[in-house]
Amino acid sequence: MSTLPLSQDQLRAQFGPHLNLAPPGGWLADPTPDKVVETHCCFCGQQCGIKLKVKDNKVIGFDPWEEFPFNQGKLCPKGVKRYLQGNHPDRLTKAMKRTENGFEPMDWNEAMARTTAEIQRIQQQHGKDAFALLSGVSLTNEKSYLAGKFARLGLQTRNLDYNGRLCMVSAGAGNKKAFGVDRAANSWADIELAEVIWVTGSNVAECSPITTDYIWRARDRGALLIVVDPRITPLARTADLVLPLKPGTDSALTNGILHLLHKWKLIDWDFVSAHTQGFEEALEAVKDCTPEWTSQMTGLPVEAIEKAARIWGEAKTSFLLHARGIEHQSKGVENVLGCINMVLATGRIGRPGCGYATITGQGNGQGGREHGHKCDQLPGNRDISNPEHRKYICSVWGCTDEELPGVGQSAQEIMNAIHAGEIKGLMLLCFNPLVSLPDSQFTREALSKLEFFVCLDFFLSESAQHADIVFPSALHEEDEGTTTSAEGRVIKINKAVDCPGDARPDWQIMVELAKRLGRGRFFDHFTSPEAIFNELRVASKGGTADYAGISYEKIVKNMGIFWPCPTEDHPGTPRLFEGGKFFHPDGKAKFIPTPWRPPMEVVDDDYPIWLTTGRVVFHYLSGTQTRRIGFLVEQCPHPYLEIHPRLAEKYGLVEGDAVEITSRRGTMVLPAKVVKTIRPDTVFIPYHWAGALSANRLTARHLDPVSKIPEFKVSAVRLKKTTKDQFSPELADLQRMAFEARSTQSQMPEQVF
Amino acid sequence: MVPQDYGFFIDPQRCIGCRSCVGACAECGTHRGRSMIHLDEMDRFDSPQTVPTVCMHCEDPICAQVCPSDAIKRSEDGVVHAAQKPRCIGCQNCELSCPFGVPLVFSGLEQMLKCDLCYDRTSVGHKPMCATVCPSQALLFVRKDEVTNLRHNKPLRDFLIGSVRVKTKNAIMVPDPETPLHLDAALLIDGGL
Ligand code: SF4
Ligand code: SF4
Ligand code: SF4
Numbered sequence: 012m013s014t015l016p017l018s019q020d021q022l023r024a025q026f027g028p029h030l031n032l033a034p035p036g037g038w039l040a041d042p043t044p045d046k047v048v049e050t051h052c053c054f055c056g057q058q059c060g061i062k063l064k065v066k067d068n069k070v071i072g073f074d075p076w077e078e079f080p081f082n083q084g085k086l087c088p089k090g091v092k093r094y095l096q097g098n099h100p101d102r103l104t105k106a107m108k109r110t111e112n113g114f115e116p117m118d119w120n121e122a123m124a125r126t127t128a129e130i131q132r133i134q135q136q137h138g139k140d141a142f143a144l145l146s147g148v149s150l151t152n153e154k155s156y157l158a159g160k161f162a163r164l165g166l167q168t169r170n171l172d173y174n175g176r177l178c179m180v181s182a183g184a185g186n187k188k189a190f191g192v193d194r195a196a197n198s199w200a201d202i203e204l205a206e207v208i209w210v211t212g213s214n215v216a217e218c219s220p221i222t223t224d225y226i227w228r229a230r231d232r233g234a235l236l237i238v239v240d241p242r243i244t245p246l247a248r249t250a251d252l253v254l255p256l257k258p259g260t261d262s263a264l265t266n267g268i269l270h271l272l273h274k275w276k277l278i279d280w281d282f283v284s285a286h287t288q289g290f291e292e293a294l295e296a297v298k299d300c301t302p303e304w305t306s307q308m309t310g311l312p313v314e315a316i317e318k319a320a321r322i323w324g325e326a327k328t329s330f331l332l333h334a335r336g337i338e339h340q341s342k343g344v345e346n347v348l349g350c351i352n353m354v355l356a357t358g359r360i361g362r363p364g365c366g367y368a369t370i371t372g373q374g375n376g377q378g379g380r381e382h383g384h385k386c387d388q389l390p391g392n393r394d395i396s397n398p399e400h401r402k403y404i405c406s407v408w409g410c411t412d413e414e415l416p417g418v419g420q421s422a423q424e425i426m427n428a429i430h431a432g433e434i435k436g437l438m439l440l441c442f443n444p445l446v447s448l449p450d451s452q453f454t455r456e457a458l459s460k461l462e463f464f465v466c467l468d469f470f471l472s473e474s475a476q477h478a479d480i481v482f483p484s485a486l487h488e489e490d491e492g493t494t495t496s497a498e499g500r501v502i503k504i505n506k507a508v509d510c511p512g513d514a515r516p517d518w519q520i521m522v523e524l525a526k527r528l529g530r531g532r533f534f535d536h537f538t539s540p541e542a543i544f545n546e547l548r549v550a551s552k553g554g555t556a557d558y559a560g561i562s563y564e565k566i567v568k569n570m571g572i573f574w575p576c577p578t579e580d581h582p583g584t585p586r587l588f589e590g591g592k593f594f595h596p597d598g599k600a601k602f603i604p605t606p607w608r609p610p611m612e613v614v615d616d617d618y619p620i621w622l623t624t625g626r627v628v629f630h631y632l633s634g635t636q637t638r639r640i641g642f643l644v645e646q647c648p649h650p651y652l653e654i655h656p657r658l659a660e661k662y663g664l665v666e667g668d669a670v671e672i673t674s675r676r677g678t679m680v681l682p683a684k685v686v687k688t689i690r691p692d693t694v695f696i697p698y699h700w701a702g703a704l705s706a707n708r709l710t711a712r713h714l715d716p717v718s719k720i721p722e723f724k725v726s727a728v729r730l731k732k733t734t735k736d737q738f739s740p741e742l743a744d745l746q747r748m749a750f751e752a753r754s755t756q757s758q759m760p761e762q763v764f
Numbered sequence: 765m766v767p768q769d770y771g772f773f774i775d776p777q778r779c780i781g782c783r784s785c786v787g788a789c790a791e792c793g794t795h796r797g798r799s800m801i802h803l804d805e806m807d808r809f810d811s812p813q814t815v816p817t818v819c820m821h822c823e824d825p826i827c828a829q830v831c832p833s834d835a836i837k838r839s840e841d842g843v844v845h846a847a848q849k850p851r852c853i854g855c856q857n858c859e860l861s862c863p864f865g866v867p868l869v870f871s872g873l874e875q876m877l878k879c880d881l882c883y884d885r886t887s888v889g890h891k892p893m894c895a896t897v898c899p900s901q902a903l904l905f906v907r908k909d910e911v912t913n914l915r916h917n918k919p920l921r922d923f924l925i926g927s928v929r930v931k932t933k934n935a936i937m938v939p940d941p942e943t944p945l946h947l948d949a950a951l952l953i954d955g956g957l
Contacts, residue, residue, distance in 0.1 A: 038797035072791055075896040084896040091787040091897060216780035220899035227778055227900055231915055243946050245780040245812045255949040310953055628782045642787050656809070657950055666809070686808055687948040 014459045015476055017113045019702060020740075025113065026471035027101035028634075030752055032641035035069040035098045042072060048507040049076055051494065052090040053149070053487035054631045056371030057081065057221050058496040059090050060570070063488055063507045070097040070488055070507055079570055081199065081496065087220040088643060089631055095640045096486060097508065101470050103483035104512025114471070114481065119513055122480050127527040129463035129479070130166065133436040139416075143170035143425045143434045147441030148178065148379025150517070151492030151504060152558075153543040155375065156390055156550070157518050158440060159383030164408060164533045165525035169416035170434060172386040174442045175379045176422035178335065180718040181343025182369035183380050188344070189351040189601050190587075191594030192555045193380065193392060194499040197330070197366030198573065198585040203228045204364030205330040207322055209237045211350065212261060212336020212724075216245035217628040219334070219370045219497070229330075235322055239264065240336060241623055242653070242695060243688035252318055255690050257310040258621045259610035259725035261337045265349030266297040266607060267305025268320045272356055273297075277324030282358025286591035289602040293352050296604030308607065310690070324357065328364035335372055335625070339723040343715045345605040355600055361588030371497040373632065374487075378495030381556035381574075382547060386419035390547060391554020400554075407550045408533060421719035423448060423712055430457035438465045440517060441484075443472040446633035446701045449710035449721045450676045467517050472635045473701040483514035490516040492540040493566065499585075500571035501561050518543060552577070555594055610725040611713035614692075618674060618727035620658070621693040624706045625724075634699035641752045648749035649742050650700050651684040654730075655691040659683060662732050669738055671731040672696070677708035680737045694728065703739035766841040766886040771908040772895065773919055774816060775937035778902035781805065781814035785894035785903055792893045793884050795846075798870065800879040801894050811947045816903060818894065819844060819866045819879035820932035827858035827867055827878075835876070842933040843883060847876035863925045904937075916940060 015022065034040065044064035052059045060079025064072040073094050075084030106122035107114040133142050144166060146158040155173070162171035175183075183193040190196070202208065202225040215222050223246055230236055238247035239254040239261070247253045256264055272278055273294055283290050302313045309316070323329065331354050337346035351367065359365040371377045383390040383404075390407075393400035395418055405412055420428055426448055428434040437458075448454045458464065458477040466478040469486050488507040495501045510516065518540065525534040537543050541563055552559040557575040561583070566572055572583035593600040614621055629647040630637040637643045652670055664670055664683045671680050672694070681696065681704075689695055698706040713722040781803065789799040806813040825844045828836040835851035836858060838844045847858070847867075854874040858867040867878040882892035886905075890896070895905040904914070911919055919935035946952060 033797060042793055042796065075893075077891075077896065084891075085899045085901070086784055086788070086897045087782050087899050088784045088787045091784050091791065216782070216900070220780060220782050220784075223778070223780055223900040233916075241949070243812070243949055243952075245814075248812055248946060249777055249943050250946065251944060253946040253952055255952050312953070315952070628780070642790075646783055655950060684808070686812075687810055687950065688812055690949045690953060 016109045016111065021113065022471070022476050028638040029100050030641040030644055030748055031095045031099045031639060032752055032755055034071045034094070036071070040071070044071060047074060048505050050488065050505040050507065051502055052086065053093055053096070053636070054089045054374060055219060056373055056376040056497040057219055058374065058494055058502055059086055059221060061086060061090055063094060065507050068508050070094045081498065081500065082221045085221050085224065088629055088646065089637060092640050092642045095642070096636050097488060099470070099639055101639055102511065103469055103471060103481065104514055105483060106513060107481045109479050122482065123523060123527055126465050126480050126524065130436060130528065133463060137435050139167045140170050140419070141434055142166055142168050142436040142438070143429070144168065144438045144440065145422060145425060145442045145444065146173050146384050147373070148173055148175040148376050149374040150379060150441050151375060151490070151494055151540065152378040152382055152501070152547060153492040153540045154518050155379045155384045156382040156547040157521055157537065157543055159390065160408065160533065161521045161525055162384070163416050164410060164414065165521065165528055165530045167416065169419035170386070170425055170428070171384060171419055172422040172425055173379060173384045174422060174447060175373065175376055175385070176719060177447055177721060178372045179338060179369055179376050179380065181338035181340070181715055181720045182333070182347050184344045184718040185347030185351060188603055189348060189355070192587065194377065194556070194574070194587060195368030195497060196360055196587045197368060198498045198500065199225050201364055201366040201586065202226060202330045203232070205229050205234055205328045205366070206364070207235050207237065207326040207329040209239070209323060209329065209331045210246070211239035211331070211333045212338065213332055213334030213370055214240065214242070214244040214625055215332070215370070218372065218626050220628060222332070222370060237319055237322060241690045241693045252315065252322065254311055254315055254319060257690065258623045258693055259340060259342070260309040261340070261346040262342055262349040262605045263300070263305055263308035263607050264311070264316070265346070265353055266300040266605060267302060267316050268323060269293065269352055269356060270297040270300040271302065271317065271320035272324045272353070275320070275324060278356050279358030282591065283356060286593065287355050287600045287602055288597070290356070293602035293604045296606045300607070323353065326359070329357070329359045330366040332368055332370055334370045336724055338369065339720060340725055341611040341713045341715050341722040342608065343720045344717045348603045349605045352602055352605070355602060361586065361591055368497065375494040377497060377499060378493070378501070381495070381551070386421055391551035392556040393554050403553070404550060407546070410533065423714055423719065423721055426454055426457050427712070429461060432460060435462040436464070437461050439474060439478070440467045443474045443633035443635050445474040446699070446705055446707065449707050449723060450712045451705045451707040452677050453712065467520055469514065470635050470639065472633065482520050483512065484520060485510050485514060485516040489514070490540065493544060495574070496571070499573045501558065501566055501574055502571040503563060503566045611722055612711055612725065612727050614727045618729050620728050620730060622672070622674065622709060622726045622728040623693060623695050623724050624698045624710065625695065626699070627697045630697070630699035632699065633701070638699065644745070645749050645752045648745040650681055650697050650704050650706060652681045653684045653686055653689050653695040655689050656685050656687060657691040658694070659685045662730050664732055669733045669735045671733045671737065672709060672728050673731070674709040674711070674726050674728045676711060679703060679708050680733055680739065682738070694730070698723070703741050766843055766881060766883070768841060769907050769909070770905065771911070772818070772881065772892065772934040773904040773906070773911055773915070773937055774818065774934060775902045775904065775915070775917065776813070776815040777917070777937065777939045777943065778900045779814045779816055780900050781812060782899060784897045784899060785816055788893045788897040792882055794880070795877055798877060800877060802865070816894070817864055817866065818903070818934065819881070820864050820934045821881060823931040823933065826930070827862045830857040830861045832857065843881045845880045845883070846878050849875055852876050863923070863928070863930055
């Protein structure tokens, strides 16, 4: 039983999060580096270029990498302070086992032997599929590819999935249906040239800050900006039109817009008839979506809906961007398709200044969904159920069709199966489900039921605290490889320092485990990330995500290559669909009708308020890294509840008051942040924290039927004013830590300038 | 020397409150660990508006005028430097008199420190650290004649603060009066566009 070995307080005292405030050696240490390594940020999907300064095998700071075309030196605060994750006191450097008294360091060999034995025991007793692998998309392309192969041929399980399942899968599924390929249609360079930019379900300023400059550059040329979001985010503040719709009603809005585009004759019929299919059906589905109906569904005024349709419809060029706001829903795929229908109906794709993209959230969100560590997919974005695709991958991997498992369960379904006792063993790689999956109490119960749980991580995440064995793996700057940015640009991560202690790159750990499981023949040749990449290139060849012509050398020389890039002499493809050519066999894009249906959970008398969740600029996902970096914690130490003054007044709440928030899953107490910039029927909580402070205590496990993404963005809650003594001890701890961080900075030792 | 034809243009309208500037300023080679840029939240109740403040590098700096020990020097290229250590007596006159609230006397040091336009960087052809990293380029460091091509709002370098006229090397970009402001979601829902 993987229950916690110590109390959460004791674990926190031992493994953190503690704060790292200063570079190795302190601020007075000589900042002159031995070498400077050009690489990329370890956080969000934009993968900004950055130079890391290295001295004595430690990252001591950064320099902006101004030549890198995407961000030209710009960085958000996470990128600026990312170097503080290295040399961190919480860093795991030894293999560990869980005992009754907590975690104890362990001999590497012994850890390997025990892990191998437990995997074999579980699989003998309960079948191969009773052991599952969950991995993350902060992994490089090489590691994603390897994780897919390792699960199928090393562990021989079909139950493998990835945390992109909690991120962009709805976009991926929608894109594949409509375009036959899953990638941003354009590089960000087209944003600058657009006349209208439509941003929906994306707090660009906080989640993809560098993109704000692309948008502003377009606005400087006269572009209009439309932002659709229940909250007025820092980018929306000055937008030409803001549509703060009711959570969960995104496809009602896009249906309403399509209805008006047709009514007002703003359809690009030449494009629609030459390059698309299914428009009549899509129109049929929106024939009753009048502005009045749309207004009723979305809670937006009729004039605003009409204005949006007018601005969008009359433009010559446009760029539509969306993110988790529309994708994190049980209708995520429909929301995405609604957006695509708007883009296709106006023919604004595949030419300069016209584009469409989802802004990937995780570091390698794009690449991570191409190389086969999804339960239903093989490398090159191939389909695991397609006999032709299977045959090709078997030929690359040198296995038989019988040896290659079929479709497995998705991330949340794996957790459900663990809870139900069907899956008994788990390997976790770069994923913190306890914070990032919905209904976190349920996740904790599930993790506690595992017979054997092994984790590969560099900090002891809240999920890893349940593990039986923990292997210390590598930080981003301790290994090399490639990732694929939100734009579809494949870039090179370069190694800056060596792993400390016994820590090793995750790929080495997987290869060693595979060998011990007697499956070495499939993995023996993986002696470097480049060796893995070279097999990935072959495996992706002829697939939609074709990397065959991309080499490490070529990436470095060109500062990234956009896939598809089928041959060595191919320059890569920044803009897809030029000339209206799509990736379906007939070359056409498909309109998919999106008839309206409500979210899985709606407000009622018991739970009368909508809850939506999201990010802040200072933290990244489950916070495993950013909650350990002093500067970032200082700026935003803990979560809060954003609430409109009208609603706050109803509950007698003022700024800072304690408010108890309860959903059908759980309850939590947070300080109120009273702001006019959110709908008065909706509250917002940022989700980066764990335990009593985890917004995912409240969210539900409802899934989109196609993408299996959980509905993080829509739940129903009730509120109650309470007293500050109800705040959890964690909240007070975090406040104290942030305060101490601030005072340490101001009392820095004397220094002469 | 910082090239005369380069300028620093500060556009609060674009600021997204990310504090990259604050974080990055503390990382440069000269005043390690301490940030010389402030980021103010205006009034979060009403708006997510934030405003970055760096030294405006006044043509006739009041901070220097009021300094009793002549510790604050303006170099030929128009950069107003932090107080010189041997001279600075930590009296806080500069702190109190600067119209933009820039200089800070650090207690541990008993010395005033302020933004020196990242002299270590700008004097060798780089941009100031904050302007380099600023994700939305609310902090822009470019050739002065480029601004008109890049931005359609106007730079302001000449301020009337009360009855005092302050001319500065750095410019504030004045918001375009045409830009709509959306600050209350309830009003938008009620129909006020
Ligand atoms: S988190 Fe994203 S925006 Fe911030 S520096 Fe890293 S890659 Fe750039
Ligand atoms: S802005 Fe303040 S600190 Fe800067 S030069 Fe002017 S008076 Fe001095
Ligand atoms: S870096 Fe730029 S956008 Fe961010 S807070 Fe500073 S000025 Fe504002």
